[in-house]
Amino acid sequence: MRxxxxxxxxxxxxxxxxxGLLASAATYWGALSELDEVLGDQLKGIGQHVVVDENNRVSLTGLRQRDDDRMSGEQSHGVLLQIWRGATQIFSSDPDSILPPPVGTGLADITVGGQLWHSFVTREGDVSVRVAQxxxxxxxxxxxxxxxxFWPVLSLVPVLAxxxxxxxGYGLRPxxxxAASLKRRDANNMQPIYTAAMPGEVKPxxxxxxxxxxxxxxxFTAQKNFIADAAHELRTPIMGLGLQAELLERASSAAEREEINAQLRVGVVRLARLSEQLLTLARLSPDAQLAEDQPFDLCALARSVVSDRSRVAEVNDVDLGLVEGTxxxxxxxxENVRILLNNLVDNAIRYGGSHSRVDVVVHSHEGRPVVEVRxxxxGIAEVDLPRVWERFYRGSGHAASGSGLGxxxxxxxxxxxxxxxxxxRGLDGRGLTVRVCFPGAPADLAYAATAH
Structure with missing residues (x-):
């Protein structure tokens, strides 16, 4: 686990x-330039305090005498001191260091044997004093x-870590x-988490x-309500089938048994349709995503639905037709849109009554595909309009049976x-029109459909 x-x-x-390393490096490079100036001044200071007497004896005035290993010029804290009288070297703090006679005074860099020397030369008369490193x-x-x-920075790494x-760990404590608060909850506790004391980074x-x-x-609330409503709606047809089964056992004649069998068949069909619609409604939960998202022709789909429902309309003595364009x-x-149209057409056939007329109209309105079932x-009473979208609501004044789910x-x-x-409003100012307006199709799809 990460x-x-x-x-x-x-x-x-x-x-x-x-x-830390960048800060130390910046300090280092700044100190390097300062160090060159300091060491240059050091050479000047030493050279200006060297005294040579007439007997070629050398002394350092105002300076503490250095150790021999610090007067070679090859040590990090040492310098080389040479005394020249003319072109003759009369003194050297490191006899192994061979430098040519000085030719000028002041600070100068000279290269001897592939080694670069920083030097400072003072001259008094024919005596030259050279201090070099x-x-x-x-x-x-x-x-x-x-x-x-760099050592303090490196030594602080474990402490810093x-x-x-x-x-x-302290910052992640919220x-x-x-996690602990959610773990202590039971499955029924859906109260929001308190956010007033939460850090700004955790609040989103x-x-x-x-x-x-x-x-x-x-x-969960919708699911509980759905289960309760479904149980209530299924109880009545199941009880009806049970009663018809008991009556069938007690039937005394063939005609009575045939009548009960017919009622049983109607009850089974009604129960099957109710179960199918309940399953469809459960599958179409509000948060459910479309299983398939593909372009299709609304006119062709409406034509197929009208063809499928024509037999039902004929049995119920309803004039079912289709009005379509391009x-x-x-x-x-x-398939889901087919279910939508099937439900709307079935409702119109069932509640329209015999000798009624049902038209399925497909057209375009302001660039948006529209399908209407008239x-x-x-129609629907004004008092029932606010509730017709509710599950299992059938309204008043209708003799036709239904589940109230369409x-x-x-x-x-x-x-x-x-x-x-x-x-x-429906046809001829009466009845009902259910209008479904879909979003406009992309231009490339609309062009392809027209060309086809």
Whole structure:
């Protein structure tokens, strides 16, 4: 399992160490230029305090006498001292160091045997005093300074890692508290997590969790209500079938048994349709995603639905027809839209009554595909309009049987396709029109459909 603390530590520790090294490097380069000036002044100071008497004896006035190993010019803290009378060397603190006679005064760099020397020369009469130091000796001094600069940074890495480890752990404590709070909850506790004391970085996560808990609470509530309503709706037809079965056992004549069998068949068909619609409604939950999202021709789909339902319309003595124009492309799940149209056409046939007329009209309105199911039936009473979208609501004044799920299923499918479904007046100013307006199809799909 990946650790957020370890991941933060792997990012923060190298970044902090790099910042420390960069700061030390900047200090180092600044100190390097200063060191050249300081060591140059040191050479000047030593050269100006050298005194040579008439007997060629050398003394250092105002300076502490140095050890012999520090007067070679090859040590990081040492310098080479030479006294010249004319072109003759009369004194050298390191006889092994062979430098040519000085030709001028002041600071100068000379190269002897592939080694660079920094030197300072003073002259009084025919006596020249040279104080010199090898370049590599200065680099040794610089290396010592670098060690003093970088060693504290490196030595602080374990301490820094420890502080970062516990600091990150302290910063992640709100996440552990959220996890512990959720772990203590039971399945029925969907209360939002308190966010007032949460850090700003954690609050978006908690807000998302609260939104999820809210949606889960709504889904569980809808599921409980659906199960309760379904159990209530299924109880009546099941009890009816049980009673018809008991009556069938007591039937005394063939005619009576045939009548009971007919009622049983009607009850089984009604129960099968109710079960099918319940399963469809359960599958079309508000948060369910479309199983398939493909373009299809709404006119061809409506033509297929009218053809399938024509036999039902004929049995119920209903005039079912289709009014269509050019192909209209809709993007979505064609099978779900077929269920929508089947429910609307079935409702119109069932509630329109015999000798009624049902038209399925497919057209375009302001660039949006529209399908309408119009009938000349009794329509829906004004008092029932606010509740017709509710599950299992059948309204008043209708003799036809039904489950009260058709419009609810149609509305769910319309919402899945971001379509608008509405109720209007039917044919000839009476009856009912159910209008479904789909989103406009992309231009390339519409062009392809027209060309085809």
């Amino acid at each position: 650790s957020l603390r370890r991941r933060l530590l792997l990012w923060l520790l190298p970044a902090t160490l790099l910042a 090898q370049r590599k000796a200065r680099w040794e001094a610089v290396a010592e300074i670098a060690m003093h600069l 420890l502080f970062l480890w516990f600091g990150i 996440l552990r508290e959220i 996560l908690v807000d998302a969790l609260n939104d999820l808990l809210h949606r889960l609470d709504n889904a 192909p209209l492309i809709v993007r979505g799940n064609a 009938d000349t039936g009794p 419009l609810s299923i149609a509305r769910r499918i319309a919402e899945q396709h971001h379509a608008v479904i509405s109720l209007e």
